[in-house]
Amino acid sequence: MSAADPTGAQLLVVIDPVARRVDGESTRIARDVLCAGAVAKICLPSGAEEVARAVARRGRRRTVVIGDDRALLRVVGLLHRRRELADTPLAWVPVGSLPAVTVARELGVPLGAVAAARAVLEGVERRLGLLADDSDGVVLHGLHVPSGASHRAAAVPAGGGAPWWSPAARTARTALTLLSGPSDRHPLPGCARLRVEADGVLLADLDRPVGRVAVSAVDGLAHVAIHPRTGTHPLRTHARTVTVSGPDFRYRADNRVRGPVRTRTWTAVPEAWRLTLPG
Template sequence: MSAPDQLLVVIDPVARRCDGESVRIAKDVLRGGAAAKVCLPDTPEEFARALARRGARRPVVIGDDRALVRAVGLLHRGGELGGEALSLVPVGPPETVRLAVSLGAPPGAVTAARAVLDGVERRLDLLVDDRGGVVVGGVRIPEGSPSPAPAAAPEDRFRPSGGGAPAPSVWGTCRSLVRTLVGPGCGRVPQMRGQRLRVEADGRLLADVDDPVEGVTVVSRDGTAEVVVRPRVAAPRWSAARTVTVSVPAGAGFRYRADAEPTGPVLSRTWTVRPAAWSLLVPAPAPAAEGG
């Protein structure tokens, strides 16, 4: 049996606890179509060792968004992310697999497992911060802020060099990706208003500490980092860049949410987009129907 038919299936412990039936179904489908070695790590350290010792086997993760981001981070730090496509079978309540589904992973155990066996690679961007952390979906500041309101983009918005997608498409993408960052209970976090942040996109100043903002979101799309700044008393500002830096004066720092993980406080953080840095196996498109 060739190497692509050999799988290392790493089952996150949270998935085993919350939906053992879906885990069992996914294992049966995978074992029916490939030589699958199954690992059942109980700790993050065991999860990391399983991936590191996979050899020629293709990595498959059964778990939620946190398991996906953990696997991407481990492969990135090991210098292996740009090689073989990563496969995911999303298992968990809908709010815990929003990111995976938004990236193209099917929500059903059978469909997702079949995509592992017969799917196609989807190349995806990645945000990497100045401490080596990875962001698959996006960043939101402050960590408990709501998604941006579905308003039209301002007329004086920044545009990426060479044109770029129409504003409604950009805003729709930003809203969709930001919604995937919302974890259970986020709605109970009080909204923080009027944060004094310095926001720079490729060195261009989008907001300064004397211009309080309600929030900032950063997502990767089509090889750029899209940043939306929502001032407290003005229309939102949008820009596209390769590098985005957010900082505050010396003091308590700011908190943010990267994918599902709250982080901080920090005084400064820089995110750089890595275009097409990794790939996820997704279902192959259905063949076009022949014309009559």
């Protein structure tokens, strides 16, 4: 066992090319901290195919992603499609500025390179839920339909660090923020003709346009909020599966616009993936 690796931890560190380009200094610092604290194999992929090959050959190493939300989603999506996600321990050092690391902030991953790298080495593995869709895609944080009605990311408090809560409290706060929607001072733009079903129960239909539909994975369920175009309170519920259909629509999931599609079903999967977070 190496002196630099007192616990026997072995890491596969996948450094996203975008991270190397946009913030080489933070990327270097994170790599150096990880290499000083564990036996680390460094992977510098140039594209998605090289990421897939590296992850497929990870062996018993814990996979660490250095990069923004998209970099992590690429690895999580790959493992999900390979049906290996639930059995693969992951860790993450976010590199980038908001909104490119919004998912990291919402999950409670430190946004500073040193703090995040130390959390990789000293943190606690937690099993997290997600939303899996019928096209073999995943949503880690939440989604909005239509895509133009996404909520704005809250500003990071002065001092550079995101606020810290216990995992349970942070999850509840995330759900509340995602599902509460814009205030009356920020009315929803336009409207959408959507049919929304939760566990087979019809919540909205095409003849009654809505302002927005928001879905997030919390405590093993899909939390749903349907915001009307007017200022009345949204309809809220939770379910195992949620289906949205209607004329071609786009939706924003994990801060990325996807679609257009005419129908999409999301299923809440509890404890679907393993991520190391601060203890």
